Amino acid sequence: MFEGSHILGEYSCCADIPAKMTTDPLEEDEVLQNKKRETKKYIFACAVFASLNSVLLGYDVGVMSGAIIFIQEDLKITEVQQEVLVGILSIISLLGSLAGGKTSDAIGRKWTIGLAVVIFQTGGAVMALAPSFKVLMIGRLMAGVGIGFGVMIAPVYIAEISPAIARGSLTSFPEIFINFGILLGYISNYAFSRLPPHINWRVMLGVGLLPSVVIAIALFVIPESPRWLVVQNRIEEARAVLLKINDSEKEAEEKLQEIQVAAGSANADNYESKAVWKEILCPTPPVRRMLITGCGIQCFQQVTGIDATVYYSPTIFKNAGITGNSELLAATVAVGFTKTLFILIAIFLIDKLGRKPLLYASTIGMTICLFSLSLSLAFLSHAKVGIALAILAVCGNVASFSVGLGPICWVLSSEIFPLRLRAQASALGAVGSRVSSGAISMSFLSVSSAITVAGTFFVFGCISCCAVGFVHYCVPETRGKTLEEIEVLFKDEDDLEESEVEMGDVERLVQKS
Template identity: 90%
Template sequence: MIPRNISLHVPFLLLSILFFSAMVDVGVMSGAIIFIQGDLKITEVQQEVLVGILSIISLLGSLAGGKTSDWIGRKWTIGLAALIFQTGGAIMTLAPSFKVLMIGRLIAGVGIGFGVMIAPVYIAEISPAIARGSLTSFPEIFINFGILLGYISNYAFSKLPAHLNWRIMLGVGLIPSVVIAVALFIIPESPRWLVVQNRIEEAKLVLSKISESEKDAEEKLQEIQKAAGSGNADKYETKAVWKEILYPSPPVRRMLITGCGIQCFQQITGIDTTVYYSPTIFKNAGITGNSELLAATVAVGFTKTVFILIAILLIDKLGRKPLLYVSTIGMTISLFSLSFALAFLSHAKIGIALAILAVCGNVASFSVGLGPICWVLSSEIFPLRLRAQASALGAVGSRVSSGAISMSFLSVTKAITVAGTFFVFGVISCSAVAFVHYCVPETKGKSLEEIEVLFQNVGESQESEVEMGDVEHLMQKS
């Protein structure tokens, strides 16, 4: 049940708009790159760099975001992310040359890095346990809607002159900035961050607004204070936090493996190449003509948006792990099917149909599990003292993986073909299924503090099983 106070929904609106702005750029770039290439006469290598550099440079924002959010708070870090992204977006829209376009792309990347790191952390810290999964996934609706809108704008503006159409496409993402500026003065700060700063009365006020009753708010406050060490901010010094991350205890090590691992698998299974390079994939399958290619990508964007809605409806009912199984298995089947279609049925009608179906199946499977749940898990499994910095580390892994895949895609396809590249992604997706089975616990319905205990108990139960096995072995020998 969602808390009665409507003010709780404002943060999700703000974060959704932030993601919407960023992901309009992602969706737009897949089609805009065709026209940028013609207008600015960029090479294929420059095309790869332009597409992939956003993810690589965003790791700077993600790294800085952890410390920044501990310093100025979760809320104002979101505002900073939006400001940086909008600045970069404006520069890209007005860029007269490839060099200036790259400068705007770099600035936008830093803003996205801040956003992808802080948004899930903020929502996880302000959400009730019973609905945290769906609420943390909520911005994914707008991520996917933003990508879909990007695809649609590509198609709608593709008939305009080449020096104008891609600028209008990129300019669409600047529209939500006014709403973000207004919302910043309405949304509350994270109560957990306020406790860490010893601002207990402010934390209590926020909790009273987002809890079902004053009693619930008081109990939650006590639980947070206990997890935070009674608001001892000395525990949150950067050096101490990073020391615990770099030299982790067994429970923290398990958290890092789960959180950082799921972030990397989200990207190394090739989802960004599907989004950025879908026109290239469909051209390889046999579709000709820019309008037809962009129309096919609209179907991809629509599929992605529909299935994220399904994920949000199911994540707190079925749980994280079942959806991750469906997601990774579905992606594996789709990726192998796409590889087969491109390798053996290219330019045949059945091959084109299978390629479109496989790409849609891949993004549908991703959106129903690995896409949203990645951010849910990475924001909810870490203890309060480590949450911002550890989430930043996971986001860095995601951004590096995304950038490496995006920037190398065209070069790799030249070496092993597009079909071979997606076969490799299929193999990696198989590994993701095993990772989910062995490394991801179920966190549905548990508070953030209970999840911390869960990782400790997992280790204790494993140690008990080992000890029991040793006893049984000794008994058999005797």
């Protein structure tokens, strides 16, 4: 019953249990329950370690909202340079996201996470020591590439090691850590704001390098994705990982067979013979539906203005009537706490209520809050009630985002694509997210000057209305389904008949192998 339990090594308290157990049903049940608990802990630890990259992105978003005030004072940069400095990270990160898909297929999900850390750490160090705007931009570009790698690979890795029943919660971890990083960035802004202007922003940026050390250590703990190992025809290594993340040897073997069939099997040569990008750029109807859902939800996540809200929250509160840098930064800390709290709530609900109900609540809540913020800035600016309503609307907007659109965007984009396309298609979705984020961040100040901050958030409210319709018509419910079962949701009857024939051929080849 417990052959292979030694595979768990240090991660399982069951490692020293003898292979032959007593036939006492109570003892067997107790051992089985212990094994299940240890397996859950191991998967949880893997998801946490893989998500640490997201702290870097979140910290950068949060800290730059305050650091930009002091960078402007120290380096005397223009408003346009501020926009470029803030938004360029998202734009340049698309290079990392695009390269990340191919890289993760070549060197594996795990070591792509490591590559992301190295690149970001180098860029962060350059930014913290930058003597001029040009050098600061060079560091910003490098950090952007590293973040691009990180944001696309973490959800893919977690989705591929998680059980279906908990995949939604676990795949949401990167979003949790983004929010945690944003909160840390806000706190860092407030904590170091009283240092001299030529030092404080450097300290703020430099502190962001600390999580990289933890991530480097984590790489020696987490395993490689078993699905990637199967694609590489490293079957025994995949089996060893599956024994660690499943409750029994039988379950691990069944999952291995299922993955082999889904991958097309290395012996069937399906994975190697198909050009992945050709299939993405000239998609079949099911793949087209997946791309619309995956890339669409990624774009809506950003074009509803969440990064503008986070990056420029001091500007928003200044328009509402709050004065003084310390007061502005203190108000942003409240936004950070709200954002972090509600992402934790989402984790508990995503696998209980499902993806779609939370997306409805999220997009509708964001729409209400964005219109409320617009009205408060337009008609109640500098009044006490206007300031209170603006803070409430901003906090409500980030809360609504965090309870649905924020985490579920990454969950969906990592689970709806078939294994052969998952890394590259997820990378394409991440590109859409990063381009949208960069476009919003780099244009917010200019657009706000043209149509006012209130008008800008009214536009975001209109876009959020469209997001509600997109969720209704284009997003299926994937709660509780395996990655292989989710593919079926995007197929019509003709597609299903054709795939049944293909799967039968692949299964026969797997059995022969």
